[in-house]
Amino acid sequence: MPDALIYDHLRTPRGRGKPDGALHEVTPIRLATTVLEAVRERNALDTALVDDVVMGIVMPVGEQGQCLPRVAAIAAGYAEETAGVQINRFCASGLEACNMAAAKVMAGQADMMVAGGVESMSRIPILSDGGAWGADPQVAAATSFVPQGISADLIATKWGYSREQLDAYAVESHRRAARAWSQDRFARSIVPVHDRVGEVLLARDETIRGNSTVEDLGRLKPSFAALGEKAGFDAVALERYPGFAEIRHVHHAGNSSGIVDGASAVLLGTREAGARAGLVPRARIRAFAEIGSEPTIMLTAPSFAAEKALKRAGMTAADIDLFEINEAFAAVAMRFIEALDLDPEIVNVNGGAIAMGHPLGATGAMILGTALDELERTDRQTALVTLCVGAGMGVATIIERI
Numbered sequence: 172m173p174d175a176l177i178y179d180h181l182r183t184p185r186g187r188g189k190p191d192g193a194l195h196e197v198t199p200i201r202l203a204t205t206v207l208e209a210v211r212e213r214n215a216l217d218t219a220l221v222d223d224v225v226m227g228i229v230m231p232v233g234e235q236g237q238c239l240p241r242v243a244a245i246a247a248g249y250a251e252e253t254a255g256v257q258i259n260r261f262c263a264s265g266l267e268a269c270n271m272a273a274a275k276v277m278a279g280q281a282d283m284m285v286a287g288g289v290e291s292m293s294r295i296p297i298l299s300d301g302g303a304w305g306a307d308p309q310v311a312a313a314t315s316f317v318p319q320g321i322s323a324d325l326i327a328t329k330w331g332y333s334r335e336q337l338d339a340y341a342v343e344s345h346r347r348a349a350r351a352w353s354q355d356r357f358a359r360s361i362v363p364v365h366d367r368v369g370e371v372l373l374a375r376d377e378t379i380r381g382n383s384t385v386e387d388l389g390r391l392k393p394s395f396a397a398l399g400e401k402a403g404f405d406a407v408a409l410e411r412y413p414g415f416a417e418i419r420h421v422h423h424a425g426n427s428s429g430i431v432d433g434a435s436a437v438l439l440g441t442r443e444a445g446a447r448a449g450l451v452p453r454a455r456i457r458a459f460a461e462i463g464s465e466p467t468i469m470l471t472a473p474s475f476a477a478e479k480a481l482k483r484a485g486m487t488a489a490d491i492d493l494f495e496i497n498e499a500f501a502a503v504a505m506r507f508i509e510a511l512d513l514d515p516e517i518v519n520v521n522g523g524a525i526a527m528g529h530p531l532g533a534t535g536a537m538i539l540g541t542a543l544d545e546l547e548r549t550d551r552q553t554a555l556v557t558l559c560v561g562a563g564m565g566v567a568t569i570i571e572r573i
Contacts, residue, residue: 172277172278172279173276173277173279173441173442173443174276174277174441174442174455174456175272175273175274175276175277175439175440175441175455175456176276176439176440176441176442176445176452176453176454176455176456176573177437177438177439177452177453177454177455177456177543177570178214178438178439178440178445178448178450178451178452178453179210179213179214179437179438179450179453180287180360180435180436180437180438180536180539180540180543181206181209181210181213181360181361181362181435181436181540182206182287182360182361182362182433182434182435182436182533182536182537182540183202183205183206183361183362183363183364183373183432183433183434183435184361184363184364184373184374184375184376184377184433185376185377185378185429185431185432185433185527185528185530185537186293186364186372186373186377186431186432186433187293187377187378187429187430187431187432187528188291188292188293188429188430188431188432188528188530189293189430190293192293192377192431192432193364193372193373193377194291194293194364194372194373194432194433195293195294195432196366196372197291197364197366197372197432198234198291198294199228199234199235199239199289199290199291199294199295199434200234200239200242200243200246201364202289202291202364202432202433202434203226203239203240203243203247203289203434204243204246204247205362205364205365205434206287206289206362206434206435206436207224207243207244207247207249207285207436208247208248209362209436210285210436210438211247211248211249214438214448214450215449216438216448217250217448218244218248218249218250218253219250219252219253220282220283220440220444220447220448221244221249221250221253221283221284221285222253222254222275222281222282222283222284223253223254223255223256223272223275223281223284223285224240224241224243224244224249224253224254224255224256224284224285224286225240225255225256225257225258225268225269225271225272225284225285225286225287226239226240226243226255226256226257226258226265226268226286226287226288226289226532227257227258227259227260227263227264227265227266227267227268227287227288227289227531227532227533227535227536228257228258228259228264228288228289228290228532229259229261229262229264229290229297229300229531229532230290230295230296230297230298230299230300230531230532231257231259231300232295232299232300233294233295233299234291234294234295235289235290235291235295238255238256238257239255239257239289240255240256240257241254241255241256242255243255243289258271259532260461260560260564260566261531261560261561261562261564262497262499262529262531262534262535262558262559262560262561263461263497263535263558263559263560263564263565263566264288264531264532264535265286265287265288265435265532265533265534265535265536265537265539266534266535266536266538266539266556266557266558266566266568267461267535267566268286268287268288268535268536269286269287269437269439269456269535269536269539269568270456270459270461270566270568271286272284272285272286272437272439273286273439273456273459274459276439276440276441277456281440282440282441282443282444283438283439283440283441283444283445283448284438284439284440285436285437285438285439286436286437286439286536287434287435287436287437287533287536288434288435288530288531288532288533288534288535288536289433289434289435289530289532289533290432290433290434290530290531290532290533291432291530292430292431292432292530292531293430293432294432297430297531304316304561304562305318314466314562315407315408315410315411315466315467316407316466316467317404317407317408317467317469318395318398318404319469319470319499319500319561320394320395320398320422320427320500321395321398321399321404321405321407321408321418322408322467322468322469322470323395323422323427323470323499323500323501323502323503324393324395324399324418324419324420324421324422324502325408325412325418325467325468326468326470326471326500326502326503326506327419327421327422327502328415328417328418328419329412329415329468330502330505330506330509332421332501332502332505332506333421334389334421335385335389336501336505337421337422337426337501337502337505338385338388338389338425338426338501339385340426340501340504340505340525341383341388341425341426341501341525341526342383342384342385342388344498344501344519344522344523344524344525344526345379345380345381345383345522345525345526346381346383346522347519347520347521347522347523347526348376348379348381348521348522348523348526348527349379349380349381349522349526350381350521350522351521351522352375352376352379356521356544356545356548357375357376357521357541357544359544360540360541360544361374361375376431376526376527376528377431377528378429378431378526378527378528379522379526379527380526383425387425388423388425388426391423391424391425392423393420393421393422393423394420394422394423394424394427395420395422396420399418399420405417405418407467408467408468411465411467411468412467412468421502422500422501422502425525426500426501426525427499427500427501427525428497428498428499428500428523428524428525428528428529429524429525429526429527429528429529430528430529431527431528431529431530432530433528433530433533433537434530434533435533435534435536435537435540436536437536437539437540438450439456452573453543453547453572453573454543454546454570454571454572454573455570455571455573456568456569456570457484457486457553457569457570457571458480458481458483458484458486458568458569459480459483459566459567459568459569460476460479460480460483460566460567461476461564461565461566461567462475462476462479462564462565463563463564464563464564464565465563466562466563467563468563469559469561469562469563470499470500470502470503470506470559471503471506471510471559471565472559472560472563472564472565473496473497473503473507473557473558473559473565473567474506474507474510474511474565475565476557476564476565476566476567477494477507477511477555477557477565477567478511479567480555480567480568480569481555481569484569486553486569488511488512488513488555490553491517491553491554491555491569492517492546492549492551492552492553492554493517493518493520493542493545493546493549493551493553493554493555494507494511494513494517494518494519494554494555494556494557495518495519495523495538495539495541495542495554495555495556495557496508496518496519496523496556496557496558497523497524497529497534497535497538497557497558497559498519498523498524498525498526498529499524499529499558499559501525503559504518504519504523507557520545521541521545523538534558535556535558535566538556538558539556539568539570542554542555542556542570543570543572546570546572547572551572552571552572553569553570553571553572554569554570555567555568555569556568556569556570
């Protein structure tokens with residue numbers, strides 16, 4: 172079975188996902204073409220060698236619809252032979268795109284792939300796609316649906332994480348991200364986004380607040396209390412978890428992932444295809460896994476997916492040098508660290524989505540690249556990347572430096 176090798180990765184900065192955010196005027200297809208063009212140009216890539224472009228898009232409607240990756244490949248000047256497809260596994264879509272691309276390479280059904288994702292949350296807001304899970308009352312009742320913020324607060328309630336602990340985790344995420352930028356740790360992999368006349372719109376992540384304090388965050392009101400208490404979602408959660416008198420609402424905008432815009436791309440292929448293109452591999456995909464979990468608490472599956480991937484690789488958590496987990500909510504990351512008994516110093520060492528934001532379909536490929544860059548910077552060998560997923564799922568990928 173051929174190895175799936177990583178040759179390069181690039182991402183845009185993450186822009187605040189609001190109408191006044193730096194990337195709001197940039198359409199999703201321009202975000203996608205920005206990273207596709209950068210992959211081609213930096214690697215002097217003959218795009219006729221690229222079999223397919225796989226991109227995660229969580230809200231594939233409106234400007235993000237119509238098989239955007241294929242259209243973006245054409246718009247970015249790729250060879251017409253290069254196909255394109257979009258996939259949706261909620262928040263893990265970008266990592267799932269990389270895993271799908273790797274699987275095709277490992278199965279001998281593709282030689283070279285570009286995988287990644289795009290999400291313009293300022294232009295296509297979350298939940299724009301509708302769907303039966305939360306919108307159909309019969310389906311919602313049958314599946315004990317609650318919004319993810321309620322799930323995060325349920326995790327904090329179940330495992331006893333206090334508001335102060337969650338806020339301290341968030342402050343550390345911002346501190347680490349600010350340090351990473353100050354030390355140019357992301358410089359190799361960032362593609363600035365330009366307007367149509369060539370002026371730079373954004374060259375660095377827009378939402379980092381390196382001077383945040385626990386006291387500052389302590390003044391923010393919980394975001395999901397009204398949903399839980401007035402809309403009845405607390406009662407749904409407590410019906411599934413009757414051992415608690417109430418849900419403690421401890422998550423807010425400051426200790427949850429930021430809403431942002433961005434795009435990412437990872438170049439993968441066989442050793443032979445890389446040699447034909449004159450490329451030097453940076454890492455290989457060692458193993459990957461996906462798993463389902465209880466859908467009301469929803470966000471606990473990263474540790475289960477990690478354990479499944481580790482088993483496939485014949486490894487244990489002790490064999491991994493660095494971990495990246497998407498910081499959807501502070502309690503998610505804290506539970507992952509606790510479940511695998513990890514040293515927090517090797518988890519999200521350059522901050523995470525609480526500081527830099529979570530551009531849904533793009534995030535998984537972004538943090539895969541972050542892990543690879545950090546392995547190279549610190550001369551380490553292995554990393555595990557994972558994300559929680561809506562409806563109770565997890566995805567994990569293990570990479571190993573070449």
